[in-house]
Amino acid sequence: MQTVIDILSWIFIIGGSFFSIVGAVGLIRFPDFWSRLHAVSVTDSAGVILLLAGMALQAGLTLVTVKLFIILAFLFVTGPTSTHAVANAALVSGLKPKSSVARDDDGDTDANDDKAGPS
Template structure:
């Protein structure tokens, strides 16, 4: 085994083990953290950091093959959909009334519902209705 191949092998395993570590930490956080918002954060760490490191390690393991291309496509898909899904779940929870715990001395702002130009809620563009006095 050449030195370059050995370095590639070691680096790929470091990435895979690091990704597995982030996945385990995210799973443990989802199980142990006290409220929805903390658990959502732990789950998003698993989606983002764990997935990126695991796929990068697997790409190094597979070399320059069609498998690498497939892994990159899967990674791009997960890189886009993971944070989008986390944001959608968090926004739905916030709008439905689930509030994060407030720190002492802080005042939580009310979320503004999404509105359509005609005044109905939930437009396709996701713009917020301007309120009087808002900057």
């Protein structure tokens, strides 16, 4: 049974590491602030959850596991909250998201108005 727990915990740890690396690559590769913020916030939350779950499985039912779940709950709340605060601060300071979608006066969106050609 211990072998199954070890394998499962290492799958979680490797998966969490993968998400963290993908987030770092997204931070480097994406062109603007908004797409970078989105990539990092999503992968950060998923990576931390998987890493801490893998570590909790490795620790067994101990006080360390309780501490890991407290850390998980704290990061689960503060991660999205801090991302929202950073995005709000950027928007208030005047950094507007680039929109590739044209908006009519009615509020309807047409993604490819100029590319569609005559209809």
